[in-house]
Amino acid sequence: MRSLSVDLGDRSYPIHIGPGLLGRPELITARLPAPRVAVVSNEVVAPLYLERLRRGLAAAGVAVTEIVLPNGEATKSWETLNHIYDTLLAARCERSTTLVALGGGVVGDLTGFAAATYQRGVPFIQVPTTLLAQVDSSVGGKTGINHPRGKNMIGAFHQPLAVVADTNTLDTLPDRELSAGLAEVIKYGLIRDLPFLEWLETNLERLLARDGEALAHAIERSCADKAGIVAADEREGGIRALLNLGHTFGHAIEAGMGYGAWLHGEAVAAGTVMAAELSRRLGWLAPGDVERVRALLARARLPVAGPDMAPEQYLDLMGHDKKVSGGKLRLVLLERLGHACIAAAPPRDDILAAIAAIAACSGHG
């Protein structure tokens, strides 16, 4: 098992990564304020892993309420959130009940937001079962639900008590979701970790082949990069925004296509190519750099072109993203490979041209 810490003063918490951690309930029970949890999962993950988790907790004397949700991005809605509230209230769960998120990013974001708002806040623990959740969404305390006008528009910062990432759960992950997780892994290399980017260029096929050692290394390195950023800027006043490389373009793709049509990581991948292309137009990246970004994402079996929407529609949907300040679009771009920056107001024409260049190619599907 590899362990690291997210340093946030009295809200610091551990991240544990390794095979078989679902069979180690003490990683969870050691953090509980009371021996009562509600495990939230979905209809895909629950049949695979919920019983193993429940059994371990029950054997340790923990009362377990189970909440199984439908699968998919459409689940990240007020209706599902309300279903969680209803179940918690019907089971008379109290302020000392800890919510446990067993699943991917959707389950984690929803469960975290339920924990942030149930009775004005209860503790929660992340047990991520997808690569994307293990390397990104389970760490850092961003929680929320979608709104018809924008993804994650409603939410809260609410840090978990612990993150327990059992790498064995990746054995059952569909290939498409493994690739979606790799988009975020590659992101860490691009924004602040050139040696990791180079490691990924050397080892990508090991990750696609689900080599346990390679996956554990990539997850640990990703979590360490994220933990460092979150510790420095918990509420995204500054450098945390760098984690959104490709995300503003990506949100436009997800919103434009309807939530769930593209996986988040797929939209981020295409958005990252757009960000790289825009960085090139601003004179920061060389054409070869953009090609290097595109090639690595393509090797990870990710889309490297956006869907065929009008560039103006992209821009309109990007304006609803949270990365807007004073009416100006702020975009995370690349000053060079391994070093991201925030561009306060890139020229509109350059943004449209970068979108057009990348949306025109065929790359998804």
Place this chain on the structure above:
Amino acid sequence: MRSLSVDLGDRSYPIHIGPGLLGRPELITARLPAPRVAVVSNEVVAPLYLERLRRGLAAAGVAVTEIVLPNGEATKSWETLNHIYDTLLAARCERSTTLVALGGGVVGDLTGFAAATYQRGVPFIQVPTTLLAQVDSSVGGKTGINHPRGKNMIGAFHQPLAVVADTNTLDTLPDRELSAGLAEVIKYGLIRDLPFLEWLETNLERLLARDGEALAHAIERSCADKAGIVAADEREGGIRALLNLGHTFGHAIEAGMGYGAWLHGEAVAAGTVMAAELSRRLGWLAPGDVERVRALLARARLPVAGPDMAPEQYLDLMGHDKKVSGGKLRLVLLERLGHACIAAAPPRDDILAAIAAIAACSGHG
């Protein structure tokens, strides 16, 4: 103008109390991170005061979006919250937009929760226009909405940037709501401020007659009592719970009768008599003390008896209150007048008997 501070480190904020403060926009603009606000009010308060507030802010160069909600406790719902989100998104309000709550407790709780959750948190300012909001709900950062299974079950702790209480707004407050506010004022005397309780016994008729000086004193003293408690225990891990004297019984009344049938302060008044009666049964208060509590609340034109529900139904509804720990009901009771305490698990029979004694009398309406 009287000013005091809620001391919460880097989240400390001022409370300003006095006549005509709606005409002093600098009390608001000095706290804004950006010259953009969304003022949330309701259809009763908005026609009276929104234009005055808007004009002052606009003259100071602040862009103002207006959101006017229906009146009443039923407004504290997900549907209304979603209407706020919709309006903010349609107006492209950003993370630096400050929400301003202009109204009573319902508007303040809703707006505060919208601020806590819109784009994972934006700033907000309380401009309370009812006595209850000025002495209680606008101070301390409790925000939330109701759930069919319980009041304030969904919410967050989110401190305002400032509280601006214009005492002139009380001129238009219906008598019934003035009385409801007095229930919370009397509470501060009962739980921790015997000299204030005695002042209230001497000056209650001045408050009912809306004597400006008396009201300003009562509001300042109430806010000082509350600020002291909140600074010591922001998230209700300990002594903050004392502020809930009468509230657990009161929640049962509000839930049992349907939200809005009883005003919150009315339910708290009857609940406070129940808490006093239970304290007497436990040997803490003398019969004369209970009578003193009842007499003061009655002079404030508040109900001093609960509705005619079965005591077991009260108890069942009280079990859904947030003041439950380890399945045990925790109640705020009075060790003596001016000194509240938390009773971890009072005998069930005594609770039922206290409810029966107070619910049996006729006292409401």
